[in-house]
Each structure stands twice: as structure tokens, then as C-alpha cells.
Amino acid sequence: KQEVTQIPAALSVPEGENLVLNCSFTDSAIYNLQWFRQDPGKGLTSLLLIQSSQREQTSGRLNASLDKSSGRSTLYIAASQPGDSATYLCAVLYSSASKIIFGSGTRLSIRP
Amino acid sequence: NAGVTQTPKFQVLKTGQSMTLQCAQDMNHNSMYWYRQDPGMGLRLIYYSASEGTTDKGEVPNGYNVSRLNKREFSLRLESAAPSQTSVYFCASSELAGGRALDEQYFGPGTRLTVT
Numbered sequence: 625k626q627e628v629t630q631i632p633a634a635l636s637v638p639e640g641e642n643l644v645l646n647c648s649f650t651d652s653a654i655y656n657l658q659w660f661r662q663d664p665g666k667g668l669t670s671l672l673l674i675q676s677s678q679r680e681q682t683s684g685r686l687n688a689s690l691d692k693s694s695g696r697s698t699l700y701i702a703a704s705q706p707g708d709s710a711t712y713l714c715a716v717l718y719s720s721a722s723k724i725i726f727g728s729g730t731r732l733s734i735r736p
Numbered sequence: 737n738a739g740v741t742q743t744p745k746f747q748v749l750k751t752g753q754s755m756t757l758q759c760a761q762d763m764n765h766n767s768m769y770w771y772r773q774d775p776g777m778g779l780r781l782i783y784y785s786a787s788e789g790t791t792d793k794g795e796v797p798n799g800y801n802v803s804r805l806n807k808r809e810f811s812l813r814l815e816s817a818a819p820s821q822t823s824v825y826f827c828a829s830s831e832l833a834g835g836r837a838l839d840e841q842y843f844g845p846g847t848r849l850t851v852t
Contacts, residue, residue, distance in 0.1 A: 633776070658840060667740075667826060667843040668779075713778065715841075724841065726771075728778035 626651050628716050630727035638735045639706060645699040645730050647714035652692045655717040659688050659699050662711045662729070671712075672699070676719075704734045737762050740844035742827050748850045749817045757812040757847050759827030767830045768810035769794075769841070770802060772823040779826065785810055817851045824848050 627650045637643050647657070656675045660668040672681045672688040674697070680689040687700040701708055713729040740761045749755055761768065766787045771779040771794075781794030785804040799821060801813045810829075814821060827844040 628778075660843075665846075667845045668828075668841075670840040670842065673840050715779075724769075724781070726778040726780075728776055 626716075626718050626725055628714060628725050628727040630712075630714060630730050632730060633728065634731040634733070636733040636735060637704060639704060641704050642700070642702050643704055643732075645701070645712050645732070647697040647699070647727055649695045649697075649716045649725075651718055652695055653719040654692060655719045657688075657690055657697050657717075658715045658724070659686075659697075660713045660715065662713060664710075668713065701732075706734045706736050708732060709734045739763065740827055740829055740842050742825075742844035742847050744847060745845065746848045748852065749814075750852055751818060753817050754813065754815050755817065756814075757825055757827075757849075758809070759811065759844060760809045761827075761829040761842070762808065763829060763831075763842065764807070765829035765831050765842075766807070768804065769828040769830075770800075770810070770812045771826045771828065772796065772821075773826060773846075774823050782812065782825075814849075817849075819851045822849060822851045 629648045654676050658673045659671045662668050674681050674690045685702040690697050711729045711731045715724045715726045717724045743758045769784040770782040773779045780796050782800050783802040785791045788807045791802050803811045825847045828841045830841045
């Protein structure tokens with residue numbers, strides 16, 4: 625079964641720290657992987673999209689990496705700020721499917 | 737551009753009632769999706785439409801029907817609502833290339849549905 629897992633479910637760190645969120649997937653035959661941010665009571669906002677041929681993508685303080693062989697992606701957030709507090713979800717498009725499978729998310733809290 | 741819009745934002749139904757959730761996108765995307773989000777379970781795909789005139793079942797289609805009215809609009813209907821359908825419903829759209837969704841998915845703000 626093709627699954628996407630995010631651990632931990634929740635994370636709290638003090639402001640200013642660099643942090644890493646993890647996403648793992650069970651099948652290395654992926655088409656792309658996307659990281660989203662979701663604020664409470666809101667929809668999802670796309671942060672970064674990594675194609676299967678890429679190893680990383682960067683946007684501002686965010687860097688997402690992809691290691692297909694180990695079935696892992698990480699989202700690195702530099703110099704965290706209270707405004708980064710949100711739930712972060714990763715989603716994988718498997719090559720054998722035309723739909724995206726989501727992880728259950730990591731709820732991030734940045735303490736001032 | 738408004739992006740992806742959904743109506744209504746909130747809805748309370750009694751068991752057995754029916755309703756239709758509306759979704760529209762103004763990005764000229766081919767592909768549209770309906771998801772439900774439940775606590776601790778991430779998003780699960782209900783139905784999707786790869787292009788105008790086509791619809792396919794996702795992971796959890798039972799109890800739902802969809803209509804791709806035109807390229808812009810994709811509606812989700814609950815014919816006889818059940819408490820298990822209490823959830824937050826998200827519509828999304830993306831562009832298709834070669835039959836697969838390569839580009840980013842853009843999400844609407846969601847509809848919070850409670851079935852009592």
C-alpha cells in the first residue's frame with residue numbers, strides 16, 4: 625500500500641532555532657512531492673514542489689530535500705519565527721497513480 | 737484572480753438531508769479534486785476530475801457524487817448525509833501535463849460540515 629508518514633505529529637521549538645520536518649513514503653517510484661502549510665481553520669498553501677528528478681528546492685528560509693532511494697523528504701526551516709507556527713503536510717504523487725497521497729501533518733509551534 | 741473558491745464555508749445538516757458543495761477555479765486548470773480532512777488522518781481524496789467531462793473515484797467515494805459542470809466548476813453532492821461525513825471538505829485544482837498532475841495543487845479555503 626502506498627503511504628505517506630510524517631513524524632512527529634507535533635513539534636514545539638523556541639524562536640530562532642533551525643528545524644527539520646520529516647516525511648517518509650513507502651514506494652520510491654514517485655512523480656513528485658509537495659510540501660504544504662495549513663493555518664488553523666484555513667486551506668492549504670503550497671510551499672515547495674520537488675520533481676522526482678530533483679534533490680532539493682529552496683524558497684526563502686525553506687529548503688526541501690528529496691531522497692527517493694530511502695523514501696524520505698525533509699523540510700528545513702531556518703531561523704524559525706512565531707509566524708511559522710502552522711501544520712505542515714507533505715503530499716506524494718506516485719508514478720502509478722494520478723492522485724496525490726497526503727501525510728497526516730506535523731503541527732509546528734514556535735515559542736517567542 | 738480569486739484562485740479556488742468554495743461555498744458554503746460552514747454547514748450543519750441533519751442525518752438524511754442532502755446538499756451540494758460548490759467549487760470554482762479561475763486559473764484555467766484542467767484537473768480538479770475533492771478531499772476531506774479529518775483529525776489525525778491527513779487529507780483523503782474523494783473524487784477527482786482529470787479534465788472537463790471526466791470524473792473518477794478517489795480513496796473514499798462512498799456516499800458522495802460529483803459533477804464537473806464545466807472547466808471552472810466541480811461540485812460535490814451528499815445525497816443522504818451521515819454523521820460519519822462530518823469533516824472539512826477541500827476543493828483543489830491543478831494543471832495536467834501528459835495525463836498526470838505535475839504542477840502544484842491550489843486549494844480552496846474549505847467547507848466545514850457537521851452532520852447531526
